[in-house]
Amino acid sequence: MYDIVKGLPSTHGDHYQLNTTTLIRHAARTYPEQEIVYRTADGGWDRYTYADCYRRVRAIANVLRGLGIGPADVVGVIDWNSKRHFELYWAIPALGSVLLQMNLRLAGEDLAFVANHSDAKCVFVDETLLPVAEALVAQGVGVQNWVVMTDRPMSEVSTALPNALSFEDLLDAASDEIDFPMIDETSAYSACYTTGTTGQPKGIYYSHRGIYLHAMAQAQGLSLTADDTIMLITPMFHGNCWGLPQSGAFAAARFILPGRYAAEDTSVLVEEMIAEGVTVANGAPAIFEPMLRYLETLSDRPDFSRLKLLCGASEPPLSMMNGLFDLTGADVVHGYGATETTPVVTSNRGIKAALRAWPNDRQWNHKRYQGLPASGVDIRIVDPTGVDLPHDGVAAGEVLLRGPWIIESYYHLDDNADRFFEGYWRSGDVGSIDEYGYLKLTDRIKDVIKSGGEWISSIDMENAIVGHPNVLEAAVIGVPHPKWQERPVALVVTKDGAEIPLAEIHELLDGKFAKWQLPDTILYLDALPRTSVGKLDKKVMRAQHGDVYAE
Amino acid sequence: MYDIVKGLPSTHGDHYQLNTTTLIRHAARTYPEQEIVYRTADGGWDRYTYADCYRRVRAIANVLRGLGIGPADVVGVIDWNSKRHFELYWAIPALGSVLLQMNLRLAGEDLAFVANHSDAKCVFVDETLLPVAEALVAQGVGVQNWVVMTDRPMSEVSTALPNALSFEDLLDAASDEIDFPMIDETSAYSACYTTGTTGQPKGIYYSHRGIYLHAMAQAQGLSLTADDTIMLITPMFHGNCWGLPQSGAFAAARFILPGRYAAEDTSVLVEEMIAEGVTVANGAPAIFEPMLRYLETLSDRPDFSRLKLLCGASEPPLSMMNGLFDLTGADVVHGYGATETTPVVTSNRGIKAALRAWPNDRQWNHKRYQGLPASGVDIRIVDPTGVDLPHDGVAAGEVLLRGPWIIESYYHLDDNADRFFEGYWRSGDVGSIDEYGYLKLTDRIKDVIKSGGEWISSIDMENAIVGHPNVLEAAVIGVPHPKWQERPVALVVTKDGAEIPLAEIHELLDGKFAKWQLPDTILYLDALPRTSVGKLDKKVMRAQHGDVYAE
Structure with missing residues (x-):
């Protein structure tokens, strides 16, 4: 090959x-x-x-x-x-x-x-x-x-x-x-x-x-x-x-x-x-969150300044990362990988020297990124036609992976050509790489919203909406649209059950998204459907709400 | 193979x-x-x-x-x-x-x-x-x-x-x-x-x-x-x-x-x-010795506590190692290797946890050892018939090396079978491995003294003799002997030119060597022959003094 x-x-x-x-x-x-x-x-x-x-x-x-x-x-x-x-x-x-x-x-x-x-x-x-x-x-x-x-x-x-x-x-x-x-x-x-x-x-x-x-x-x-x-x-x-x-x-x-x-x-x-x-x-956060809670109960806080907590599975909450650091000195190291990748692809240990002059908030924000690739792993980000995208921290494409510990096939499964591209394994994740080499995932490719020929990141939009004080949880899905291919629709659960004016939601997203990317439709639900392991089940959401823009 | x-x-x-x-x-x-x-x-x-x-x-x-x-x-x-x-x-x-x-x-x-x-x-x-x-x-x-x-x-x-x-x-x-x-x-x-x-x-x-x-x-x-x-x-x-x-x-x-x-x-x-x-x-010591001398002249000593000085070529003098440490905190890391080994075979960084309770002197002595093998290098020590010797810190044999960065042949040189043994490269060095895994070289195999079916380490004996206050330099060589195959002969240069009583020399060696290993003959010279790069030239010594026990 x-x-x-x-x-x-x-x-x-x-x-x-x-x-x-x-x-x-x-x-x-x-x-x-x-x-x-x-x-x-x-x-x-x-x-x-x-x-x-x-x-x-x-x-x-x-x-x-x-x-x-x-x-x-x-x-x-x-x-x-x-x-x-x-x-x-x-x-x-x-x-x-x-x-x-x-x-x-x-x-x-x-x-x-x-x-x-x-x-x-x-x-x-x-x-x-x-x-x-x-x-x-x-x-x-x-x-x-x-x-x-x-x-x-x-x-x-x-x-x-x-x-x-x-x-x-x-x-x-x-x-x-x-x-x-x-x-x-x-x-x-x-x-x-x-x-x-x-x-x-x-x-x-x-x-x-x-x-x-x-x-x-x-x-x-x-x-x-x-x-x-x-x-x-x-x-x-x-x-x-x-x-x-x-x-x-x-x-x-x-x-x-x-x-x-x-x-x-x-x-x-x-x-x-x-x-x-x-x-x-x-x-995973499911382990380290209760650990933080327990540490908070101790009158005599341990010194964990040598401790690295490798955190995978999902993006670690900022409050957990700096909570553990402030309390004990522990470094939560966000990493990224999959069963197909042995698993380590990237990790975000400490913060590289060139960024240590940044304001504290910006450094913490960067520590939430998936991080720098392990030496030996080749990462590409490509658009839907397979063209490489610039590493400018903005352009987001599917993450392709290659290297000595990345799979080249699945065992006794002939029908897997669509999982590989030019010798690279297709991760199914969408992300960007910045000028310092940091990978940041923005979506699963099946959850990304394709609107007017561009991609909208569902994860970034969800994180922004959850910032509203009355929002308990939120998911953003792409819904078929006769003119724009797809449009984002936000599914929101509020704490008091009341709806939030659309303008307030748009205000949360202002500056982070272009005008045309903002959702026109917000649906208020009692709860969001989840999979058996507790992940948001966007497949079910798309099935239930896929006809919002049906003609 | x-x-x-x-x-x-x-x-x-x-x-x-x-x-x-x-x-x-x-x-x-x-x-x-x-x-x-x-x-x-x-x-x-x-x-x-x-x-x-x-x-x-x-x-x-x-x-x-x-x-x-x-x-x-x-x-x-x-x-x-x-x-x-x-x-x-x-x-x-x-x-x-x-x-x-x-x-x-x-x-x-x-x-x-x-x-x-x-x-x-x-x-x-x-x-x-x-x-x-x-x-x-x-x-x-x-x-x-x-x-x-x-x-x-x-x-x-x-x-x-x-x-x-x-x-x-x-x-x-x-x-x-x-x-x-x-x-x-x-x-x-x-x-x-x-x-x-x-x-x-x-x-x-x-x-x-x-x-x-x-x-x-x-x-x-x-x-x-x-x-x-x-x-x-x-x-x-x-x-x-x-x-x-x-x-x-x-x-x-x-x-x-x-x-x-x-x-x-x-x-x-x-x-x-x-x-x-x-x-x-x-x-090498030739670099780090003058570095120590220069550092001693500085009124404002730098903090080198993060500095590792990788030292090869020859065994670093103890005075240099702890001189640099005491003055600046620098860690002299003794390493061992050869052109044929890429080169790193062993290194002696810090001191392993299990030995940190030892008295200071003993720790420093251990830091002079060649150290622990790099992960991935297989080391054997074997007797002259190729039988593996125990790792007890006492038994010394030829050091054999194998691994991904050890040579398996010389380039376009057919006549090199004697440099390899069972897939291992023969280093030509003699050493022991202790129960903690540390390698210590005791000789070059061509310089080792074979007496009565046993080996005597020339390097250890030289180091002991140099401990005498009147000895400037010393070399010990194996000289053919009609009954014992070889016997050790010490060539000594004294500071004042005077000879030292044999009993005094034996006293220096007492406890470090068995009675039968002690040299019966000490030759006093004005200088020891050296090679062009300043190493003791034992080939010349053996040629000049090889007839001491000739019948």
């Missing part, structure tokens, strides 16, 4: 393959004493070292071999952010097998589809998640082996899984002597399926090479060293936990694995962050 | 090649405003930006194309650490051509050998170095084009080079529009020849892949970011300037290019470090 030019052969070790096994082996060799702290089944905390971890990784690999697992075989994992999950992150790919990330939050039939589509040979499941695995069996998913991860004797575990094996029993019987093979670096390391609301999940199979390069770039991007302590909050069962297990191991950082408590108990997370001196954690 | 196992094909962008061009393009896109500061011909300082630099890089690539240079062609550079040299680091490899690093310090016939062996098509030479190029012509080196780099009109430059062209004239006429090709990452990026004292220089041809991965690892190892300011002191004409141009660009750091003044004028370097807030610089 690329026109690749050959030069003179080098004398370098170009046969040496980039294998994720190198990351954990190197960490265990150079920092054997480094700690990994994990939540135990009874809710306490325990710890072991990289040396201990790598010893178990080797034994697990022997267990896998004993079960007949070899190169190219797919092995599923249903687990929280546990010590065992962390070990499986290394042991499965070390054999050239593929770690299938099984997303607990997928609907049952979708997870069954994932297990079948990937042809999983074996699934490891945490005892607390047996119902998820049993539901798969009920849906006819047949795998060779179910392995149950529990601290208890298997005789005490009751499960409907056929021929369930005990992880720890297998491990007790396994040798920790193994000579790991060198894996072709283009081989799949792990598999993760999209959670798209339309159609079946699509498979993304990350290579050792892509994961390794992503780890190296992330380690530099976050300045990770062995003096860092990383708490993995976002689930390890989706999107490689944002690549932090790998970049952290590359830097031989300390890890905190909060198990199944990650998203459930904010106070436990915060207290552990304080106790262990966490410097990096990943999550 | 490796047994590589194939897994399942991934959906990642594994076709996307690691090209050094990506590093500079990315820096210019994300930090177009970042400064590069350089020394001018008149001894002043000037500055431009990454955007300016990348514009010139594109134009230079067009100049090269105009000269008929294409993929796999070799282009030599004879220059100091200049702005133009920095630009050529990117422009030449961007076309798939090979940057030949021409070491000014090689003897004339060796440099001519390098130019001929590499089949250089074209050489770029700084005006101040015309005599070096002219000497090559006198030795019959014929290249297609000589390009002279000068600020002056060519009419004012007098040179014996045939058909010399002006770099700036060519550049003025060139377009800066170019569509860089994607280069197969295993293609040679640059070539550098060893400066071995025996035999002809041997060619090392670094690949884009190796250089790129080395840059990523180094950027993490030094925690480089765009807030760093890197001064390149070690010559850019050898060993890729330790990879800092590439790792710095990967992190979009600021650069300071001191031109030909690098090694000549310590006060200028130090004052510029202070003025520009340098955070990283590379050099």
Whole structure:
């Protein structure tokens, strides 16, 4: 797909393959004493070292071999952010097998589809998640082996899984002597399926090479060293936990694995962050908002000036970002990526030197941007005909992505040509890039409003309307129009249920939008339709209100 | 040479090649405003930006194309650490051509050998170095084009080079529009020849892949970011300037290019470090010792607590390391590598957390070690039969190296099998690795003393003997012995010319060496033989004193 030019052969070790096994082996060799702290089944905390971890990784690999697992075989994992999950992150790919990330939050039939589509040979499941695995069996998913991860004797575990094996029993019987093979670096390391609301999940199979390069770039991007302590909050069962297990191991950082408590108990997370001196954690506003609330209740505020909170999924609210900073010194680092991109595409750490003379407000506003691309990722923004747009901070186009950790296809899905353009993956996001290189997303391409040959950003307009003191929530959709193709229509929920004069809405938008972009129609509703995961459901809105301008 | 196992094909962008061009393009896109500061011909300082630099890089690539240079062609550079040299680091490899690093310090016939062996098509030479190029012509080196780099009109430059062209004239006429090709990452990026004292220089041809991965690892190892300011002191004409141009660009750091003044004028370097807030610089004790002397003369000591001084070539003296730290807070980071290793193999930054409770003296002693391996480099230490030795900090064996930026062969040199062992490059160094992963070199393998089936480290014994108040310098060599294979013989120069009783010497070694390892023979000399570059010449010593135990 690329026109690749050959030069003179080098004398370098170009046969040496980039294998994720190198990351954990190197960490265990150079920092054997480094700690990994994990939540135990009874809710306490325990710890072991990289040396201990790598010893178990080797034994697990022997267990896998004993079960007949070899190169190219797919092995599923249903687990929280546990010590065992962390070990499986290394042991499965070390054999050239593929770690299938099984997303607990997928609907049952979708997870069954994932297990079948990937042809999983074996699934490891945490005892607390047996119902998820049993539901798969009920849906006819047949795998060779179910392995149950529990601290208890298997005789005490009751499960409907056929021929369930005990992880720890297998491990007790396994040798920790193994000579790991060198894996072709283009081989799949792990598999993760999209959670798209339309159609079946699509498979993304990350290579050792892509994961390794992503780890190296992330380690530099976050300045990770062995003096860092990383708490993995976002689930390890989706999107490689944002690549932090790998970049952290590359830097031989300390890890905190909060198990199944990650998203459930904010106070436990915060207290552990304080106790262990966490410097990096990943999550979404849904995690960090309650964290801020909890911190506000503490009379003795912790010093989080070394803490970077990596925030994805949706744009972090400004109040949350500077609330956390003012209270504790923590830096909320907004990042952007997708399942298809391993995931890190851009991040917005600190503020670059050239902008530090800006007024405070402007700097904070810039910190809400998606940020600067990771070194190694090529970003284009193009208009609907595929022509590149200038990087002037104004022109907005679809974001196209290319690089060593961006997908070039979907697994066993032939009909995906429309997701790629000239070797770039089409993100489906609309954004602009400014003269300093910062990416700012303005919309999903399917939500953008196409009016009179131009695009209107629904997100920017919504943010402006929510600024009205009586607005609870707002959405702006494009509605078909006989003359202008589409016109923006605002759907608004007010706090007191009363309507707001149109002129007041226009006043909010004045200066931010051109006259012709302003919505002529505001519909007042009791609530806005949302998807099962709580996102605004614009598909439903368009279906319900698409006839406003019908002739 | 490796047994590589194939897994399942991934959906990642594994076709996307690691090209050094990506590093500079990315820096210019994300930090177009970042400064590069350089020394001018008149001894002043000037500055431009990454955007300016990348514009010139594109134009230079067009100049090269105009000269008929294409993929796999070799282009030599004879220059100091200049702005133009920095630009050529990117422009030449961007076309798939090979940057030949021409070491000014090689003897004339060796440099001519390098130019001929590499089949250089074209050489770029700084005006101040015309005599070096002219000497090559006198030795019959014929290249297609000589390009002279000068600020002056060519009419004012007098040179014996045939058909010399002006770099700036060519550049003025060139377009800066170019569509860089994607280069197969295993293609040679640059070539550098060893400066071995025996035999002809041997060619090392670094690949884009190796250089790129080395840059990523180094950027993490030094925690480089765009807030760093890197001064390149070690010559850019050898060993890729330790990879800092590439790792710095990967992190979009600021650069300071001191031109030909690098090694000549310590006060200028130090004052510029202070003025520009340098955070990283590379050099050898020969640079940093005078720097310490100069700093001692300043009444107003600078705060260098952010400064890392990367120190290679030879073990940094303890007095220099803690002298610089005590005076300014600078961290001397001892590193280890070779031309064959791109070069970074290990480095000793700060001190790892597990050792921070040690007494101060012990920590400082550990900071003299070669340090921890870069993530991605596999190190073995083996006995003379190739058996791996334990990592206990005691057992010493030959250091074997493998990894993406370690050579697998020498260029066009078939007879090099003895330099490799089981896919590892044989460093020729002897060292131990302790339980914390630190490498400590104890000898060159050709200098190690093999006695009674065991090895005795000459370096450790020399260091101990030099501890005697009356010893000026000392060397220990292995001398053939009819019964013990070899026995250590110490060659000593005393301050007052008097001999020291053998018992006193043995007392110095007591506790550090076993009884059987102690030298029975001490020879007192007026001076020790040294090589042209000032290193102890043990070859000569062995020739002169090899018959001590002859029957």
